[in-house]
Amino acid sequence: MPNSDMLSLYEAVTEISQQMLQAARQKDWDGYGKLEILCQGYIHQIPVHGEQAPLTSEALERKIACLKTILSNDKEIMDLMQPWMLRLTDIMNGQSFKK
Structure with missing residues (x-):
């Protein structure tokens, strides 16, 4: 997968x-x-271990910004x-006590 396609997936x-x-x-x-x-x-399309060319410094910065x-x-x-999950x-x- 070309790096530009991979970055498009991250974006x-x-x-x-x-x-x-x-x-x-909301x-x-x-x-x-x-x-x-x-x-x-989209996440499943991102290669975990791929035959990719190394990222340029600009592409790496974009990827890191996306991940952050x-x-x-x-x-x-x-x-x-969290409040919803606690509720x-x-x-x-x-309900388990009512059984």
């Missing part, structure tokens, strides 16, 4: 992760789920989801 994942963050901020969990599936499709943005978005999404755990634990 697409970055854009989708920003949309996922926006959906999480508590649009259905929209978030659809975006997550879309994001996974994705990780930052993911952290904020997890922070937004879900409480509900599940409450």
